[in-house]
Amino acid sequence: MRALLARLSAMGDPVVEDPVAKELLRLRMSIDNMDAALVHLLAERFKITQQVGELKAAHGLPPADPAREAQQIERLRALAEDAKLDPEFAEKFLNFVVAEVVRHHEATMSKNASSAAKAYVSHQSGGNEHLSRP
Amino acid sequence: MRALLARLSAMGDPVVEDPVAKELLRLRMSIDNMDAALVHLLAERFKITQQVGELKAAHGLPPADPAREAQQIERLRALAEDAKLDPEFAEKFLNFVVAEVVRHHEATMSKNASSAAKAYVSHQSGGNEHLSRP
Numbered sequence: 001m002r003a004l005l006a007r008l009s010a011m012g013d014p015v016v017e018d019p020v021a022k023e024l025l026r027l028r029m030s031i032d033n034m035d036a037a038l039v040h041l042l043a044e045r046f047k048i049t050q051q052v053g054e055l056k057a058a059h060g061l062p063p064a065d066p067a068r069e070a071q072q073i074e075r076l077r078a079l080a081e082d083a084k085l086d087p088e089f090a091e092k093f094l095n096f097v098v099a100e101v102v103r104h105h106e107a108t109m110s111k112n113a114s115s116a117a118k119a120y121v122s123h124q125s126g127g128n129e130h131l132s133r134p
Numbered sequence: 135m136r137a138l139l140a141r142l143s144a145m146g147d148p149v150v151e152d153p154v155a156k157e158l159l160r161l162r163m164s165i166d167n168m169d170a171a172l173v174h175l176l177a178e179r180f181k182i183t184q185q186v187g188e189l190k191a192a193h194g195l196p197p198a199d200p201a202r203e204a205q206q207i208e209r210l211r212a213l214a215e216d217a218k219l220d221p222e223f224a225e226k227f228l229n230f231v232v233a234e235v236v237r238h239h240e241a242t243m244s245k246n247a248s249s250a251a252k253a254y255v256s257h258q259s260g261g262n263e264h265l266s267r268p
Contacts, residue, residue, distance in 0.1 A: 020193050027186050028202070034179045035206065036213055038172065039224055043217035045168045052161050059154050068162070072169065079170055083177035089234055090173055096230055100223055 045097070046104070053105040063105030069098060179231070180238070187239040197239030203232060 016022045056063060073091050080090035150156045190197060207225050214224035
């Protein structure tokens with residue numbers, strides 16, 4: 001067990017000689033690159049869904065759209081199968097992201113409703129500041 | 135409300151004239167492109183974590199690694215802030231993905247333990263088939 005811990009702690013060193021630690025480090029560097037890409041893609045995705053939320057709020061459309069979500073799930077499951085990703089996980093992932101999006105849309109709508117009610121209040125508090133977040 | 139429903143249902147038509155429906159369709163096409171990219175990136179990420187899981191299982195390393203996860207969370211939160219993504223969401227996202235990865239690693243380890251115990255059983259049932267899934 002001490003050898004294993006040494007192996008893991010060696011990964012913090014600039015030169016890693018242990019072949020297992022070296023391989024683990026190599027794999028983790030790829031995971032880190034992919035995670036950076038995922039985070040940046042998610043940031044862009046939330047920019048788009050924020051635009052969707054503003055469009056829906058401006059036109060009184062409901063934040064959730066079950067028919068659209070069913071299409072997305074079906075499509076993502078098919079893409080996942082082609083990519084050898086567990087379709088169940090792809091569906092859970094979409095639900096996870098959509099839940100966050102709906103939360104944002106509802107916040108946008110309630111903020112808009114509250115803004116309409118308080119239209120006489122000055123805009124000194126920063127207006128749509130929270131909308132600049134995903 | 136009927137107008138809104140017509141607007142949404144118009145999105146299934148090849149030619150969309152309503153400007154709001156058109157804009158919503160444009161945004162949704164971008165979301166769909168990003169979701170395809172996300173699914174393919176996640177598929178690659180799970181291929182790598184599967185290799186990590188196999189490496190860990192082969193060398194008796196524990197599936198979870200709290201120190202590594204803390205580093206990942208710190209790094210992803212910083213990347214998220216730069217990308218204007220809610221750091222809380224980035225952390226939740228990582229936890230969501232890591233939970234799935236740990237589940238796979240534990241399955242790999244228990245499968246390996248079970249394989250060792252049943253080494254005399256013929257391999258006709260497909261061996262590591264479930265490992266080819268994420």
